[in-house]
Amino acid sequence: MKYKLIGLSVVTLTLIAVIFISQSMPKDNGTRYIEHIMAEEKEACERCENDALCTHLPIVNINTNGIEIPGKPVYDENLDVIDYTLAEDGTTTVKASIDVIDNKKTDNHLADNAQNLGDVMIRVRGHSSRRFEKANYFIRFVNDDGTNNPQSFLGMDDHHEWALHGPFLDKTLIRNYMWYNIAGEIMDYSPNVRFFELVLNGEYRGLYLATEMITAGKEGARLSLSVNKKDNTFSGYALRLDWGDTDEANKLYPFTNYTTRAKTQHELVYPGTKNMTPELKKAIKDEFSLFEKTLYSYDYNNEKYGYKNYIDADSFVDYFLINELTCNYDAGSLSTYIYKDTSGKYKMCVWDFNSACDAYQEQAMPTNEFRLNSVLWFQMLFMDNEFTDRVVERYWELRKTVFSEEYLFGFIDDTVDYLGSAIDRNYDRWGYTFGAEYDLLHPNERNPRNYEESIKQLKSFLTKRLTFMDENIESLKQYSAESKTKKYNEVSD
Ligand SMILES: [Zn+2]
Structure with missing residues (x-):
């Protein structure tokens, strides 16, 4: 809801951000799509019921016909992970159908026209995150005969493999989105990402981030x-x-x-x-x-x-x-x-x-x-x-652009504004994890108790870290000081 009210300021900020980026980015590959800046605004929705899913983000609807998705951890009596669950046929994935609802001009609802992307093979992915109730998934688009069927996914380039990241430990929901995009602004390649809301076998599963795998692509x-x-x-x-x-x-x-x-x-x-x-x-x-x-x-x-x-x-x-x-x-x-x-x-x-x-x-x-x-x-x-020397020099360069507090905090605030009601829906589903009995971080006081607190924590972390780096980045030079270990380099060719 907040998202619609601040529409005008988003446009203004967007313009400023675009000008800022184009003027200050050292490397401009010119193609990266940064969703919260570039997504087209949608008409406010008037026709839906209060309890129906209505979102400005794309809905991804995955259906396994009720078959459980493999890849969940299997524990021993000490709660150590000893294995991962398999599909009934002993393989690591099951087949599922996948639909995307992504209207150009209006909000998205489950009943709207969907684009069927065919079948995927799906499994739970990740390492420690496999224990979380809100799972991360790996999907591979397949043809009937099981061969790869590369697809454009939520506007990203054709590929057969994708990661569906469901932020759970990250209560801000934006860490991967933020840093993949910022890395993409300064480095040659960083995975492209798009937010969406997941419905799995008819059940709402919250906010997800579709992420390109670091494979070569088309x-x-x-x-x-x-x-x-x-x-x-x-x-x-x-x-x-x-x-x-x-x-x-x-x-x-x-x-x-x-x-x-x-x-x-x-x-x-x-x-x-x-x-x-x-x-x-x-x-x-x-x-x-x-x-x-x-x-x-x-x-x-x-x-x-x-x-x-x-x-x-x-x-x-x-x-x-x-x-x-x-x-x-x-x-x-x-x-x-x-x-x-x-x-x-x-x-x-x-x-x-x-x-x-x-x-x-x-x-x-x-x-x-x-x-x-x-x-x-x-x-x-x-x-x-x-x-x-290059590290130090580059640090001060970035401090004026994408590492400035102004840019970083603006990025955070604008992304939160863009996500708007999707954050509320995500935490209608997963909000119980703000309770002390679900604390994932140790010691317990590190766990935020609500969404606003998680954003405050992220900002105060960045302030603290930048202060340290400002004061100490030059100290890295000690590791390349002339020393006995370097005398062999005096040999000339
Ligand atoms: Zn609606």
């Missing part, structure tokens, strides 16, 4: 890879560091997999197993190992042989800054994506801000330290004063 377009399907040739590939709960076929064992104590696994994300040959896999492993060996060698910052020949340093700089600003500390070891595109250089891609900005379950993330500078790859990059 002919490699998402990650600027060039793919020739006929000849099975790929100009690039994408890897992920994660828990390693994937098929052996996806696991890659490059240099640092053997040489560091990190427990995480390098996994091939693209090309997938269908297009993978033993030769291609070995070529990727050897090439990636060459980069890692270089980075961990005495020649790491040598102009001719060093890491700069392998990576797009700006991408690593931005990845570092956005994950540090948000204290998103899975980054660098889990849910960590790196890819090589047509430029021939490695780039980083952000993923998963669900626990960022002090929503990490186990404990509060200290806002008075840097962490990512001591994890894989980055620990070596920060030994190079040129890299560190």
